[in-house]
Amino acid sequence: MTQPIDTSIYAAVTEAIRSEAKRILSEGQVSAIVGYAVARRKGSAQPIVISDAADVSKLIFTPACVNNLSVYLTKAKKEIPKNGKIGIVVKGCDLKALVGLMGESQLKREDLFLIGVPCAGVLGSVLQPDTELTSDTIASKCRECGERLPQGCDFVPSVTLPATPEQEQIYAAEIARLEALTPAERWAYWKEQFSKCIKCYACRQVCPFCFCEQCLCDRNKPQMVETTPRPAGNFAWHVIRAMHLAGRCAGCAECERVCPMDIPLNLLNRKMAKELKELYDYEAGFEVNDKGPLASYDDKDDQSFIK
């Protein structure tokens, strides 16, 4: 049953972002702010970098503000001034990526001014950006969100988050469905999914954690992964990608959103997150400076799978 989701606070959030942005830019606290702005299609939003206090009115927050902007602080940093603190508008899910990046020495907290956004959810598809946010149109990741109010930010608009209706957890359900299949059935499922891959690497481009300058999968001495967009290479790429993100990915689901072939990429990431939670009680994106589950160990770790 379709249930509406209350996004009435977004207007107040937008106002608060603007006034805070104006303050920190004019006081010189930050040299630039990464945020969201209105895009050309009606109702849509796009990332924007502003460095002039006069531009703060361009900043918005709407259900179409789907992007994880943290990627603009690392590898997509071209448009951003090199000096001075940078302000960034972050949803709870995006903040987890930033926390991860800080733990991996890619960002420093003191270089950032975090404008946290209380968020009731964003749209699942931006193909119809001018859509009302409901329990049907909401992004899958938002259905499982536990961080609607980002913690530890420099500024968070003081609004009261409306209660969100109970929603079907699509990832959890899909993971459970796949887990119940036989290995051969799962293989068939993923073979079909990966066969769609055209190796455009949009998933890699958009991922905040794919910040390597030289991706392992582009290497040819030795060639660790076939680069051709054909079955074996596709399979290896997606498996290695999931492995490299294990324990790091906090589920912004940007990979899945940008995939032109609609491969359910976040499913792999969520599965790994689930396993690491079960194995080591670890969840990514909450603490800076911890080593992460795959760079640490305990003498008593489970080894029931080892003979």
Add this chain to the structure above:
Amino acid sequence: MSRIGVFICHCGENISRTVDVERVAREVGQLPGVAFSTDYKYMCSDPGQNLLKKAIQEQKLSHVVVAACSPRMHERTFRKAVEAAGLNPFLCEMANIREHCSWVHEDKEEATVKAVEIVGMMVERVKKNRVLPTITVPVTKRALVIGGGIAGIQAALDIADCGHEVILVEREPSIGGHMAQLSETFPTLDCSQCIMTPKMVDVANHPKIKLYTWSEIERVEGYIGNFQVTIKRKARSVDEDKCTGCGVCMEKCPVRKIPNKFDCNLGMRPAIYVPFPQAVPNTPVIDRENCIKFKTGKCGLCQKVCGPGAVDYEQEDILIVEAVGAIVVATGFDLYTIDEKPKGSLIKGYGEFGHGKIPDVVDGMTFERLASASGPTGGKILRPSDGKEPKQIVFIQCIGSRAREKGISYCSKVCCMYTAKHTMLYHHKVHDGQAYVFFMDARTPGKSYDEFWRRSIEEEEAVYIRGMVSRLYQKGDKIVVMGSDIAVGVQVEIEADMVVLATAIQPQKGADTLAQKLGISYDKYNFYSEAHAKLRPVECATAGIYLAGACQGPKDIPDTVSQASAAAAKVMTLFSKDKLEREPIVARVKEAGCVGCFYCKKVCPYGAVEEKEIRDRQGNLIKVVAYVNPGVCGGCGTCQATCPSKSVELDGYTDEQIVAMIESL
């Protein structure tokens, strides 16, 4: 293009019995890059090695594969031979067709096919092998010893006697440690002071030992052979060079009633003091917290009476830097706190046994001071409460030790023996007294140890009761000890005059902080971890750092001294060469690809990964990358498997080599 030589060994008949070696030579001879292949009866023999050397020169071979036994057996042999023929030794690989093939398979066809594949795999691997130069690291032949107890003293003396300079750092005003506090020592009952103080004097007089007491380690940088250690010399307020140790200052000091930690707070000392008369150095230190001069600005009596003018109230803490090549950590132990649960600690304390509340419940070290001829009672065993001689005394063992519910699961190792010693000392001094011991079991492995323990029962009349004490309370001037004798199955109640608790041994306070400065690992109790429990018991995993004594785990004096000498021997081994040579199987960072996520640093078991700034010619920071110190790297390759972009590579086990092997199959 590679010109690979493949040499197939028959190993007498060990290989050729099940592997058709001629066929292997023929088939691998067809592989691209193989210029020469042959088989020979005994490749490792002199003629075999000469065959290899000759072929390298005549055939102008670029790489070599020897298919024979396990590389664990003869890799070194053949690499040496290859080196003698003018090739880099790391361009030679062994294919194991004996242990992994001919000896474990009976079918000749199967074994031959497998041998061809094994050799083929190594051929593909060796093509990707690179010239690896031996790594040399300069060695500073000076050692740092941290801790001036018996372990540190022994290690320092051994190293110094070998002619190397030693810097000995001790946190307290005097060296001597816990051994200086003991009365007699098991299993021979010789007096601790008598055997200890000559060694302390040796340290003081040794021309090669630089002694820093009242000093602490501030910072440690560098790596094996090349450490820079910053030492904080705490302000002593007395100039060590001027002080003659006459002791007039201590006599005149008007503050007299400060409990002396050395005497377990039973004796008193002045504000300017040496902890015990035989202290080394015999230079007092001013306890600034209790000194009237420091508290009120008045007094200054010690300065006035000091003939040589050694007292200096203006002295400040100073930092000095010493360059050393090796470090021996000998920080020793501390006793389990039985009063209460310390904050943030694993341990739970033994408040229920009345320690700290009932004055005549004391720990083992306090009993040592009571029994010591130089102690606060002059060697008479007297109750702290009223100075009476206890006629009934109860010793309780395993206080803290082997008590998981109290936070410690290990055995403290020395308590069974020192309790046996305590019963003897007691019996020698209080002839009409009776000693009781509550114990779980008596653990007495060690030369003459069990005999010693039996003597305490058979000759010195100690009554051993197997069982633990359930309750203990003050009743008048007696302490009622209630326990069970599980051997007989009855409840026991003893009205004792004094109770001695054999408290567990723990690492020194701050052991973890020091470990972090040194970059060495420690267990959950803060005992320092050796590199290998059996085969490398004195080395730390961090190269160039060695362990001696109870800082590594509970130990008695003989074990401590043995380990200290062993650590010294390890240091001397390191110092026996001007340069440290090591196998070049180390990780290297490819800076172009490194993005500085430092996962390598997070997983490195050796702390070999450092952060390195890359700057342009104008000095602007471009990026921060990882740097693997080849002197410290252990060569496990965990960093490479963890590195997302494979920007760190383990020489000798590169991805290229491994993938080439997989792809050959």
Add this chain to the structure above:
Amino acid sequence: MHPEKQKHAFEPKIIAFVCTWCTYAGADLAGTSRMQYPSNVRVLKFPCTGRIDPVFILKAFQQGADGVLVSGCHPGDCHYIAGNFHARRRFAAFRKLLEFVGVDLNRLQFSWVSAAEGGKWVEVVTDLTEKVRAMGLMTEFKELALEEQWSGTIDTPELKEAYDQI
């Protein structure tokens, strides 16, 4: 004379990644003790299980392995202190991933085999070989590889149509 060995219709390819200090030495011990085991296994030596990259496992399957074995020192025995602890976590996670994408985990075995456990090496290798032999050829990755190649025949209507239009 040796008893006649049973011939099997299918012999699997087993690739073993082992550490040099424990399992490689354990396999050496099996050799010096003249223990017998199936000849299907090919051993790749690493300094430590900590060096074994999950990519290698994937690569081995792609290269036609029907079974993969990863083996190192028992916990606490690692020559490099903690390499095997890191490996344990890494492979605990990786095997879950492989399972999720449909790899039958019966084809992937992990074990601790010490330098003294020649017998255990034989047991682990024999068990894995027999298990995988019973499972048959690992077709999944081989099919992917085959699909990379165009057979050269125009066997789909789309291809035929496109060809006809040229």
